[in-house]
Amino acid sequence: MGQLSLADKMGNKQTTFSEEQLDNYVDTTFLAKAEILRVFKRFCEIQEPPVNLRSVTYEQLKQIVINYTELSKCPELKENPFRKRICRVFSSDDSASLTFDEFLNLYSIFSEKAPREMKVHYAFLIYDFDGDNFVGPTDIEHAVKLLTQNELAMEEIESIWEKVLYEADIDDDKKLSSSEFEHVITKSPDFITTFHFRI
Template sequence: MGNKVVTFTEQQLEDYQDCTFFTRKEILRVHKKFREMCPELVPKCMTGNEPVAVHIPREKIENLPELRENPFRHRICEVFSHDGRGNMNFEDFLDLLSVFSEQAPRDIKVFYAFKIYDFDGDQHLGPGDLEQTLRLLTGGELGPEEAAQVCEKVVEESDMDGDGKLSLMEFEHVITRAPDFLPTFHIRI
């Protein structure tokens, strides 16, 4: 009767539903997208340790239509990959798409946006992080002096404790006033 390939065990699907903002159907759609990037590497059946053992190279993930034009694609892959270099297993990829889904709450999106902008990983957005973020956002079209002025102004208006850098809480305070944050921090699957 049926030669249906089982992609995940029932337990895996339940676990993925519990730790993401996706339904079973969406999880299977994410797997299909993951497999299409590298069908020679990713098996149809992932009932063993394949979801964490099989990694797709960062270059393939960055080439997804949803990421290809994003100036932060490299950094997004680094933040969501367990290896920190952007190579992703299925669970990394599922986490990425879950955070960027419409169902993910604002505070989760803010947390990951902060991590993406925190290039040096020091848990603060300092002048270097802000300059790098601005350079990516503007395509490098601002001169060094203009960029420094913009970054200085951001810190001046957002740095509540006067330490010259933004904490997650200070960043969250700024982002909650940005009406276009939620619609732009989104990937449709």
Template sequence: MGNKLVIFTEQQLENYQDCTFFTRKEILRVHKRFREVEPDVVPKCMTENQPMTVRVSLAAMEKLPELRENPFKKRICEVFSRDGKGNLSFEDFLDLLSVFSEQAPRDIKVFYAFCIYDFDGDQHIGPEDLDQTLKLLTRQELNCEEMQQIVEKVIEEADVDGDGKLSFMEFEHVITRAPDFLSTFHIRI
């Protein structure tokens, strides 16, 4: 028998399976993918607390083919990083890919989509959040007046309680009526 490289302990693998939508094999594939991002930074074997402490930079993450063309790549990394700056540990990266996997349930995807669009982190999607979203989606091709009209229309259509911003429940209601949401909110490993 050849020597088998042990990347994680049995307990770590069990914990990752319990906390994600991945099999053991997929978790090991995610680790391999994570290591490929910055091989000089990420060790082959993750010991003790390294899965939480070894971080890959936001700049390196943004170059991943799965994120490179996504206008929200920086924001996605910020939401999933424990440091809030977009630098991802293995566990952060595993969480990100788990949420964006096809196996993740719709309600988890809706929750994280809300977090991604809530740029200021105030638990609402307000006009400023919608403005930033539009700038990213349109690559700043709209003028201020066009942007303002779209923001006003979105709030008018989705703001049920009339407070001028979208709560999670209002956002969820809009997203559940969007049949393409699930097909656009995933990343394959």
């Protein structure tokens, strides 16, 4: 299978992906070819120094790892208070640095075509700061501090997590399981719109 010329889609000649490689990404993500190419362009642009879109080979691309400082320059992440946590969840080694495949997976999950259950699953991982498979008081405290930029007093934060647990903790074990978390987050009308990147 020959290399794909992307001149029509990207406005420049670039031969990083073969048709087969692109088709494989379409099959394993919730993204269309044009979206994959836009994510690829973004990945190359945010690296210091930027990667040359026209000359990077697929093998070279697979070797690139972008660190958190560079990732936080992405327009979709820059203003998000959870950006570091999001990067850590999508990085295989918890470092908040991402390979191209991990970066693509991040954009795939935040795309509008990703199913709600998948978004809920990743939202749970993002909120589970301590990685114990539950969202407990300290996890909620972390989230509230990020969302409010540390502007609330400790008593106010405690009041918030107590209210969340009171409303969502069905088995009264002082923490939310993934199903309890799903129950509460899917009732939020804003969830799908906030868990979304426009690519």
